[in-house]
Amino acid sequence: MSILQVRNLKVHFPVKGGLLRRTVDTMKAVDGISIDIKEGQTYGLVGESGSGKTTMGRSIIGLTDKTSGSILFKGVELKNKRKRSKKDLRDIQMIFQDPYSSLNPKKRVLDIVAEPLRNYEKNTKWTEKHKVEVLMDQIGLTPESIYKYPHEFSGGQRQRIGVARALALHPKLIIADEPVSALDVSVQAQVLNFLKEIQTNLHLTLLFISHDIGVVRHMCDRIGVMYKGRLVEEGSSNDIYHNPQHIYTKRLIAAVPDINPENREKHSKHRKKIREEYEQTYKDYFDDEGEVMDMISISKTHSAALQRKG
């Protein structure tokens, strides 16, 4: 049933230095992560900058090579980028973080959106144009805009063009790497709603990478919380938000701003309490080297990196 199974994925980068640029250390960007994504599900990956969530997405789509572990897509092992066949690439697409640099400024929207079609399908000029127009309609832009250049659009519109490009081949899995973090707050909600709507309409599987647990809760069925290249907690949206077990998850949730000014006092008190708890109980959640512990199961859907009892 799982469309994507990641088993004990590790992505390590060598740190070069010293004499003759030897490898002096390894940077463990992703260090032994296992997740399962079911078909039609939205899986949210949250964590702070440098926690390895982007690297994780990039190694699934093949932009970064994995060091060890396995990635199974529809039960088939995905190899590293050079050995990956075109067919494997086709069913996984990506929405990029920065809509300003992810669209080639010298190409018209028609050419941008039609690029995947030209790579995989043989269409006549007319059917190709028609397909692009249908996609433009899906993302809510007028058909005339296919003759414009990317700089003629606003950030939100550009991001939606990026989505149209990813949708063009009807992929099974879409990896959205912080798709709204480069956008204006006012446009973020629109793009998110739009993504969610498209996801339900087309029955897509979505791997949603974000640093904002508030956004992820709004979007996702399941959430994985990453810290220092490891998962610290994983569970359904409800499990994570209403019953967080790991102190890092608790802090992340406490950091989500509350817009109601009446709750301001209460919220800041709560945040302080969590911080004290973090300082006092740090040793219980991380091992002697400050590394994240192994995951243990808490309920059927919920697991966290806690100390084994007894």
Add this chain to the structure above:
Amino acid sequence: MVNVQHKNLDDQAITSESTPGWKVVWREILYDKVSLISLILVVCIMIVVYGGTIVLEQDEIVRVDLFSIHAPPSSEFWLGTDYGGRDIFGQLIIGTRNSLSIGILVTLLSGVVGIIFGLASGYYGGFVDNVLMRIVDFFMFLPNLLIIIVFVAIVPDYSVITFALIMTIFQWMPIARMLRSKALQQRELQYVEASKTLGSSNLRVMFREVMPNLSSIIIVTMTLQLAMNIGIESGLSFLGFGLPESTPSLGTLVSYATNPATLESRWWIWLPASLLILILMLCVNNVGQAIKRATDARQRRV
């Protein structure tokens, strides 16, 4: 609900028309009168030279005429004749054509080689970049004058084409280096990665995605290179390592001035060619500088 939001977003669409690249260049040239005059001059010279060669026969011009040696300018020979009685004006037209052709040919050939080398090493980076750049370094270290002299001695049939090929061997490195540095920058942008995830091959990404973004730099470097190549060709011909006298060029005409008597009393042989070299190089350079300014918004004058 969501559809309503889309409509609102489209109303906010930025509708301003962008000025296409060639229009910006044209505006810059129009504004800068020096480069406008330069462009007109270059175009006029090219029309006269390439038009003139349809009428004039190279073999006719270079035929020795013993009855009119060193004739001063007259109605028959507009710019007089050289020590073989050959018409200088005809040689000037043919010579300019040969010099220009070599310049353009060398620029295009070295452009193609330079673009391929530069893009490949910038785009792939790492090991490929290292290997390709060492090859570039190797060609930079070659003593080009020495090798050209040897080539001249070896190649039996010495013409515009062979000379252009030999010059290309020593001219493609600057473009390759320039493009490498720019391609290294472009490689980091997300549209390159996006293209890869959409299934485009490396070659396609290089030439269809990255190269259009470097087009302005390619045009600027090649225009400035053109001015330089005309100068280099004339210099080599002047030293006697360029074209033979049977294929006149601006350089061969100027090299007549190595004879003191010619230099002192027969100005009509070398002065027009020298002036033409000066004008051509200056003008092409001016146009190149204007294009360069137009491609960089911070340097633009309009």
